[in-house]
Amino acid sequence: MGGEEVGMEKATIICRCNDVTLEDINKAIEAGIDDFELLRKYLKIGFGPCQGRGCLLIAARIFARRMSKSLGDVLANYSVRPPITPIPAKYFTTVNPSFQGGKKANRGGES
Amino acid sequence: MEAYEGESIAIALYAIGIDVFSWSPKLGRPRGPLCMIGKCSSCFMIVDGVPNTKTCRFPVREGLRVERQRGRSTPPPEPIIDEVESLEIKTDVLIIGGGPAGLEAASILSKSGLSVVIVDEHFKLGGQLLKQTHKFFGSVDLFGGMRGFQIAEAYVKNLLSQPNIRVLTETVVYGVFRGGVVSAVSPGKHYLIKPRAVIAATGAQERLLEFPNNDLPGVMGAGGAQTIMNEYGVKPGERALVVGSGNVGLIIAYQLLQAGVRVEAIVEILIEIGGWFVHAAKIRRYGVPILTGHTIKYVVGDSRVEKAVVVAVDDKFNPIPGSEREYNVDLVLLAIGLEPDTRLHAQVGALMKYIPELGGLVPLRTRELETTVRNLYVAGDSSGIEEATTAILEGRIAAYSIVSKYSDGEKAIAAEMELDKALKFLWDEYRSSPLLSRARRGKELATVSKEEMEELRRKYPPPVEFG
Numbered sequence: 189m190g191g192e193e194v195g196m197e198k199a200t201i202i203c204r205c206n207d208v209t210l211e212d213i214n215k216a217i218e219a220g221i222d223d224f225e226l227l228r229k230y231l232k233i234g235f236g237p238c239q240g241r242g243c244l245l246i247a248a249r250i251f252a253r254r255m256s257k258s259l260g261d262v263l264a265n266y267s268v269r270p271p272i273t274p275i276p277a278k279y280f281t282t283v284n285p286s287f288q289g290g291k292k293a294n295r296g297g298e299s
Numbered sequence: 300m301e302a303y304e305g306e307s308i309a310i311a312l313y314a315i316g317i318d319v320f321s322w323s324p325k326l327g328r329p330r331g332p333l334c335m336i337g338k339c340s341s342c343f344m345i346v347d348g349v350p351n352t353k354t355c356r357f358p359v360r361e362g363l364r365v366e367r368q369r370g371r372s373t374p375p376p377e378p379i380i381d382e383v384e385s386l387e388i389k390t391d392v393l394i395i396g397g398g399p400a401g402l403e404a405a406s407i408l409s410k411s412g413l414s415v416v417i418v419d420e421h422f423k424l425g426g427q428l429l430k431q432t433h434k435f436f437g438s439v440d441l442f443g444g445m446r447g448f449q450i451a452e453a454y455v456k457n458l459l460s461q462p463n464i465r466v467l468t469e470t471v472v473y474g475v476f477r478g479g480v481v482s483a484v485s486p487g488k489h490y491l492i493k494p495r496a497v498i499a500a501t502g503a504q505e506r507l508l509e510f511p512n513n514d515l516p517g518v519m520g521a522g523g524a525q526t527i528m529n530e531y532g533v534k535p536g537e538r539a540l541v542v543g544s545g546n547v548g549l550i551i552a553y554q555l556l557q558a559g560v561r562v563e564a565i566v567e568i569l570i571e572i573g574g575w576f577v578h579a580a581k582i583r584r585y586g587v588p589i590l591t592g593h594t595i596k597y598v599v600g601d602s603r604v605e606k607a608v609v610v611a612v613d614d615k616f617n618p619i620p621g622s623e624r625e626y627n628v629d630l631v632l633l634a635i636g637l638e639p640d641t642r643l644h645a646q647v648g649a650l651m652k653y654i655p656e657l658g659g660l661v662p663l664r665t666r667e668l669e670t671t672v673r674n675l676y677v678a679g680d681s682s683g684i685e686e687a688t689t690a691i692l693e694g695r696i697a698a699y700s701i702v703s704k705y706s707d708g709e710k711a712i713a714a715e716m717e718l719d720k721a722l723k724f725l726w727d728e729y730r731s732s733p734l735l736s737r738a739r740r741g742k743e744l745a746t747v748s749k750e751e752m753e754e755l756r757r758k759y760p761p762p763v764e765f766g
Contacts, residue, residue, distance in 0.1 A: 199512050200511050200513060204330065204339065204340060204514055207324055207325035236340060241638075241642070242334075242338075242339050242504070242507050245638055245659055246507055246508070246509055264653075266651075268642050268645040270475070272643055273471050274340075278383055279383055279489045
C-alpha cells in the first residue's frame with residue numbers, strides 16, 4: 189500500500205471517535221468485507237459523536253482505492269439517522285409527541 | 300484558572316498551554332482540539348460532571364468544573380437533576396446556520412414580513428466570517444473592502460433591529476421528524492420547530508489525512524488554527540508545518556508568520572502550487588519553502604507533535620525512499636480542503652450526490668437551491684465548497700425564492716426580480732471567472748431543472764416535506 193510501513197498502520201487513526209485504525213480497515217478488507225456500508229457497521233466508522241464528519245471521506249477513499257471502485261459508488265448507500273450530533277439524553281424526556289401530527293408514542297402505562 | 304469573557308473553554312485551556320484534552324476511547328491516545336468549530340469530537344471533556352461536552356462551543360463562566368476524559372465516557376456517579384424546558388415554535392422560515400449564507404438570508408427574510416428563526420450552534424453568529432481577518436474583494440453590495448468579522452458584526456447589528464426574527468444561539472438541530480418537525484436543543488431547552496420553509500446552511504468541515512500519529516495534539520485543521528489565532532487572538536503554536544498549498548494553506552502560513560509563529564515549510568503533494576501566485580509570492584518573500592511533490596510521512600511526539608517527517612513522492616504519489624526531511628514543529632496544519640456538512644440534508648431525506656468538485660456529498664437542487672425535499676433549501680458551503688461571497692449570494696437566492704413563494708402581489712414580483720438578478724450575477728458574472736471554473740462545474744452537476752426535480756421527487760419521494 190503506497191509504501192506505507194507495516195506497523196505504522198496501527199498508529200494511523202481513521203475514525204477518531206471510535207479509534208478505528210488503518211490496520212483495522214485493511215484487516216477487515218482482507219477478511220472479505222466488500223461493501224462500504226458493511227465495513228462502516230462492522231468497525232463502527234462514523235458511528236461516534238462526530239457522525240462521520242472527520243472520517244467518512246478518508247475511509248471511503250481508502251476503501252474505494254483498495255476495491256478499485258469510484259467514490260461515488262462507495263458512498264451511494266450512505267444514510268444518516270438522527271441525532272446527527274450528540275445530545276444529552278435528558279432532552280428526550282420532555283418531548284411532547286403530539287406536536288404537529290407526530291404520532292403519540294404508546295408508553296405502556298402512566299407517565 | 301482565569302479566562303476572558305467570551306472565550307470558549309477550549310480556547311481558555313489552549314491559551315494556558317493545555318495540549319491534551321482527553322485520552323481516546325479504546326486506545327487511550329492523547330487528543331486535543333482539531334476543528335474548533337463544533338464539527339469533530341476531539342475537544343470533548345467532562346464539564347460540570349457531563350462527559351462528551353464540546354468545549355469549543357461552551358463559553359467559559361465563573362465556577363465551571365472541567366476535567367479530562369479518559370477512555371469511553373461513563374455516566375456521572377451522581378445523577379444530575381436539572382430541568383429541561385420544552386418549547387414549540389411555529390415559524391415561516393427556519394434558518395439553520397448563522398454564517399454568511401444564513402445571515403444574508405435572515406436579513407432579507409426578516410425584512411419581508413415573514414417570521415424567521417435562525418439557529419446556530421456557536422454562542423455567537425457569524426460562522427466562519429468570525430475568523431476571516433482579510434478584506435473582501437468586490438462591490439460594496441457584497442461587502443468589498445470589509446473584513447470578514449466586520450461583515451458578521453454588520454449583519455448581526457442589522458438583524459437585532461428587525462421585529463420578525465428570533466435568534467437562537469448555542470442551539471443545535473439534531474434531526475427532522477415526521478410532519479416536518481425540526482428538533483433542536485440549547486442548554487436547558489428543547490425546541491420543536493414547525494417551519495414552512497427551511498434553509499439549511501450548515502457549512503463545512505475540514506478534510507483530514509491518514510498518516511501515522513495523525514491524531515496527536517498539534518495536528519489540526521488550518522481553519523482550527525485560524526479560529527484560535529484570528530477569532531480569539533491566541534498563538535496556536537511556536538513552529539508550524541503546513542500541509543497543502545491551496546489558498547487556505549498559503550493564507551494560514553502568512554497569518555502564522557504575522558502572529559509570530561515560525562513556519563518551517565509548506566508541503567504540497569502535487570507538482571504545482573495550488574493557490575494564487577499573489578499569496579505564494581508573499582510566503583516566498585518570508586523565505587518559507589514551498590515543497591511541491593512532497594507529502595507528510597508521519598509525526599511523532601509524546602503528548603503533542605514534536606517532529607514531522609515529510610517525504611518526496613513520485614508521479615504516482617508513492618514516497619521516494621531516502622528523500623525524508625525532518626522538521627521540529629509543534630503544529631501540523633492540514634489545509635487540504637473542506638467537505639460540505641450535509642448530515643442534516645441527508646437525514647431529512649434529500650437526494651444526495653457525491654461531487655468531487657464540491658468536496659463531498661451534496662443535495663441535488665434547483666437553480667433556486669431547493670432540494671428534493673419540498674421547501675428545504677441548501678446554501679453556502681453545505682451546497683458545495685466555494686467561499687463567503689458565493690455563500691452570501693446563495694443565501695440571497697434561497698431567501699428571495701421563499702419570499703416570492705410566500706408573499707403576494709407586488710412583494711412577490713419584487714422578490715422574483717431580485718431572485719433573477721442574484722441568479723444572473725452569480726452564474727453569469729461571478730462564477731464566470733476562470734479561477735472558479737472547478738466549483739462552477741461542480742455546481743452545474745448538482746443543479747437540475749424544475750422538470751427534472753419533479754421527476755426526481757416522483758422517483759425518490761422524500762419522507763417529509765415543508766410547507
